[in-house]
Amino acid sequence: MRYVRPNLARPIIKLAMPIMIQGVLFTLMGFVDSLMIGQLGEGAISGLGNSSQLLSFSFLLFAALSTGGSIMISQYSGANQQQKLLHVAQSMVTTGWLCGVLLASIFFSYAEELIAILTTDVFLPREEWSEVPVIAGTYIKIVALAVPSMLLSQMISAVFNSTGNTKTPVKISIFFNVVNFAGNYILIFGLPIPGIVEPLFTPLGLRGAAYATFIASVGQSLVLLICFFRKFRIVNLLVPEWTSLKQIIELGYPNTIDGFYWQGARVFYTVLMNSVGAIAYAGYAIIRTFKGLFMLPVGGLQQATAIHIGKLLGAGKFRQAQASASSAIFAGLAIMTIPVVLLILFAHPLLSLYKIQAETYDLAYMCIWILAFSLYFTSINSVIPGLLRAGGDAKSVMNTTLISFAVVGAPASYILGVWCDWGLIGAFVGISLEEVFKAGLFVRRMRSGLWVNNLVRSNLR
Template sequence: MPLDEDGAIKEQTKWGKISIILTLAIPAMLENILQTIVGFVDTLFVAKIGLEEVTAVGVANTVIAVYIAVFMAVGVGASSLIARSIGAGDIEQAKSIAKQSTLLTSLIGLFFGVVSIFLAEPFLLIMGADEKVLVDGLLYFRIVAVPSIFISLMFIFGSILRASGDTKTPLKVSWWINIIHLGLDYVLIFGVGDWEGLGVAGAAWATVLVRIMGSWMLYHYIKKSIVSFSLRKGTLNMIKSVMLSVIKLSIPAAIERLIMRIGQVLYFGLIVHIGTETFAAHTIAGNIETFSYMPGYGLAIAATTLVGQSIGAGKLKDAYQYGILTTVIGIFFMSMIGVILFVFSPYFATWFTSDKNAIDMVVTALRIDAFAQPALAVGLILAGALQGVGDTKSPMYSTAFGMWVIRVLGVYLFGIVLGYGIAGIWISIALDLLIRAIYLYVRWITYFKISTDKHYTKIRDNYFQN
């Protein structure tokens, strides 16, 4: 956000605010899109083998998503502490936090790897995988999940670089590893020449290899940055401070993400119960729909930053306007995406399968989701804006109610009891998004309903306490 000669935030016109929002949001959108392509390419290529293989990879990745939720949460805590230290001019403290955060995520990654060795089958059985799905699911899950340390390192190294002010490097690394992943995926899945390839195992090994490469590349750039640190010196004596600093800031984000991921495990299990082909179609639709989240995620990051800075500067009106403007921009972008999903869903579905029944189910899912895009935009962006004013509980409550009540009960009622199948599943998702959007909008309006000094003090105190 631009500052004047005295270091205060400059006043901006409405169009100036929009320009600032887009400047912050667009790089985040691009990086999120590139990261999403890794999983998208896996599903696209595996779908060429068969629908049961798609289900196997989808089930395995749902469990791995729980691991990723924890790594992302640690990244949130680390980013906050590193940025604060750099802002205070304490580069040595920033380096120390970067190293501590890397140690913490490495330990968590190793722990998840060991857990994956012994509990892989129970995890997938909880998801409702049948015997045919279980064989390929276990193969994929063990290859990808046992070396979870590389998943953790990718997330923490990216967070460290972004917190130090370098947003271009994670984007550049994402670009290169996706190109490499595309080639590896094809060769390892389908083979080359007389070699027939490894099938589902090839998709797993391609993912692991690019994560190892990505971790190395990001650490290489960290060594050249202002927060450069060595992984080999003085790590054991840092464990205590890690627990007191990074973990404390990571807990709220971790709870929200775990609520979401565990809720996904429950309602995905119900979908598997409906049928393997239905779950495969749901997985395909979900992978296509994932790209619609990217504008929302990028704008949510911008909302958190701009609203938080405005609150910290005592500019309540600017904070409110940034939240509303960012949401309006998000509704516009994601409504356009909704139109694209509705019109081109039959074409998108054929990328993954030639099975007519599966294509029909994917089209049904995406066309229902097309009407939910504006609500999705409101929910994602206002969750970020509320975090900017220090309200981390409202997004957590909305996620808990939406995932555990609306989606789980909705899938059971509409999908199983009433027999609506894929339509019932995505109607439940749309209802969840709508109710979340309404709740978060009401919470946002409540924060700014009374613009008094007392009200500002409450918001400001909430912001700095969080």
């Protein structure tokens, strides 16, 4: 960390600010949307939850495209290799929407069956299925029509971000998040004015939320596509450039695998907390929500770090890249102090929003203090993967995630939570120890400089 110079973090923070703002607004919009759906009852809540899980899991398959492509574009941008940059951008966007069409057809044709896998209804005779696959299936069939637009937007946004233009996709995303929010209110409830006017037309319920998502997703993709054409002058979006596509996948596939590792770990901890008891799982679910909310600022910093470091490496400024990497880590730690302080100050007001038992409240409050400590290590674990991927060292991120979970996270949470009978507190301490161990591995990898050498050998041939 001897290279730390605070002024080197300024361009990273400048890039990160729009992404941070987008993340906060997107999360708040999602929270409000879930509250709207929450007015429709448990069936709609379950239907939306399972649908969202299916979409999130499926989109992990395409993380290789956005991550690998972003790495290459940031490098080529720094090296002023415009033609190669355009080939990568064309391959990303073309492959994205074509895969979206394929995924949409699968969702539309097998919506209920896919949801039944998540709910385990698939193991029962069809006539004994619960109502959730039917409810969620109706939602998924409508949203499926928007999946090509969703993936198109994801790829175009990644192209803009990796060239350093983080403002354009963020502005467009914010506008259509508001469109989605307004559409939800209008279509779910029929545009009532509480206490003044009854719904102006028949409320569509969960189907209304699906239509709002479709409208916002298609609109966002069209606006982004227009901006993409104007910026890059690429008109052929029917066939990818195969050499570039191969390089994109080679660089990006570890990120997809890393996502599956992360999902697997999340499933393990969910099962573990359920085995401890309903109170433990309720407390864990609350803390996990808080963690996602208060980690939003460094999520933007991770993307910005990858973009800036990638440009420096592409330009051959290796020593400056190493110094900027160290500065980005300290910037992340400094920024994280604000969410940590807010989390501690507002712990009681936040917990009071939940109608939970006193025992659950007390356990969750104790876990908040553990979470506040671990957030600093989670900040490191968010920033360093960005710079490692920027240097083409994505495999080390994948391996570190797996090793940390297998060596520390899983055994420590089980031993402390179940074997020692410390319940939620013990299990959450084990999860936090995983973050500490992982941070140590990431710092060691960064200081080794192997990610810089990897880039020199493989990416700018």
